[in-house]
Amino acid sequence: MLIPNQTVLFNRIRTRHLVLLLAIQEHHSLRKAAEHLGMSQPAATKMLQDMEDLIGLKLFERGRRGLQATTYGEVMTRYAQGVSADLAGVREELLAIHSGHIGKVRVGAIMAPVPQLLTQTLLDVKREHPRLAISIQVDTSDVLVTALKEERLDVVIGRIPDTWDGASLTFEPIQEEALSIVCSPGNAAALKPHVTLRDLVQLPWILQAHPSPMRKVIELSFIEARLALPLNIMETASMLLTSSLVRHSDLLAVMPTLVAQHYVERGTLAIVPLPIRKHLPPFGILTRKTRSPSPAIQIFIEEVKAKAHGG
Numbered sequence: 001m002l003i004p005n006q007t008v009l010f011n012r013i014r015t016r017h018l019v020l021l022l023a024i025q026e027h028h029s030l031r032k033a034a035e036h037l038g039m040s041q042p043a044a045t046k047m048l049q050d051m052e053d054l055i056g057l058k059l060f061e062r063g064r065r066g067l068q069a070t071t072y073g074e075v076m077t078r079y080a081q082g083v084s085a086d087l088a089g090v091r092e093e094l095l096a097i098h099s100g101h102i103g104k105v106r107v108g109a110i111m112a113p114v115p116q117l118l119t120q121t122l123l124d125v126k127r128e129h130p131r132l133a134i135s136i137q138v139d140t141s142d143v144l145v146t147a148l149k150e151e152r153l154d155v156v157i158g159r160i161p162d163t164w165d166g167a168s169l170t171f172e173p174i175q176e177e178a179l180s181i182v183c184s185p186g187n188a189a190a191l192k193p194h195v196t197l198r199d200l201v202q203l204p205w206i207l208q209a210h211p212s213p214m215r216k217v218i219e220l221s222f223i224e225a226r227l228a229l230p231l232n233i234m235e236t237a238s239m240l241l242t243s244s245l246v247r248h249s250d251l252l253a254v255m256p257t258l259v260a261q262h263y264v265e266r267g268t269l270a271i272v273p274l275p276i277r278k279h280l281p282p283f284g285i286l287t288r289k290t291r292s293p294s295p296a297i298q299i300f301i302e303e304v305k306a307k308a309h310g311g
Contacts, residue, residue: 003056015087017051018080020044021059025077028066051076082290085151103296104133108144108156110283111239112177112256118157121303132296140212140237141283145169148286154297156286157304163211170289173282174308178257179217181272184247190272197225197274204232206242206253217278218254243269256280 004012023033034044052059059073069077109118118136125132137144141158148156149168157174160166181200183190190200201222208215222229234251236242239259246253247268254276255263263269285301287293293301 004054008054012054013051015083017047018076018083020047021051021073021077021080022084024048024060024067025069025073028068030067082151086291103294104135105296105300106135106137106152106154107300108137108139108147108153108158110141110144110158111138111259112283113157113174113258114138115258115262117174117304117307121300121307124307125300125303129299132299134300138239140208142211143237145286148288151288154287154291155293155301157283158286159213159281159283160286161211162213168289170287171284172305173284174304176282177280179214179254179276179278179280180257180260181218181274181276182243182246182253182255182260182263182269183251183272184249185267185270187250187252187270189250190252191270193273195272195274197222197227200252200272200274201227201230203230204234204249204251205230206234206236206245206251208237208254209235212237213280214254214256217276217280220278221276 019037020033023036024030027033027036030044030048031041034041037044048059055072055076057072058070059076060067061070062068107118122134122136125134137147137153141156142161142164144153144156144158145161145164147153160169160171181190189203192199207218210216219229234245239255242253242255243263245251252272257271260269260271264271285304287297287301
């Protein structure tokens, strides 16, 4: 059986079909999905059968843990999630307009742009649009891109991880990211004149875990210096925890230079006088190709671009 064309799918697939798919995916049971939706199990069974007959493909199979989506079912469920997110977005935008707001933006950002670019963008956007609702998640690019693809974020200031397929995303570069090694202001071993990586290899380090781009850069720096990697390493992606641990210990860490300078200005950290020659690839603005930015999202993106170019 041939898969129906777009017109047939559009005319025959209803929202209730997609809601059923999401309920089955969540509960792995037609009975539980039916109960969750307040319908009878025979009605749910018939609805699923109608959908499979229309598409001509099996969407779910029974396994040891109940109903499991087939490859085709995973595709349908993914699009059902997108439709659900779109409808939720429509409702939020309508409510926002009705109540005098102009909408909502869910922003994800890596740490590098936070002290300057993101801070100034948020302050200026809220000054011009005080009723625009903005939520911010700061994390690593792999976490943020996952959230973007799963419709939990609207825009990300970050980069596409090396191991990811970015075909479904748009990426507009902003700037490169220089890195610095940081320590506590009282770390005499790390702050001595003419310090080298060989001097630092025996000290304890706190680094981001693989596959963090910052981790790759510092490891390459040791390899190029023909040195073994430090043996005493702690791992975390939290910049707040990193800065706190470094401040109160002999730990060394790697940070975006802009973030490091933020802490230096406040006297809480010091930059080790050993430049890291390699820069990270440029970070930029990431959005989904399949979603046109709402007016609220567009306002935020345009302000980021203006600030990035000195506006």
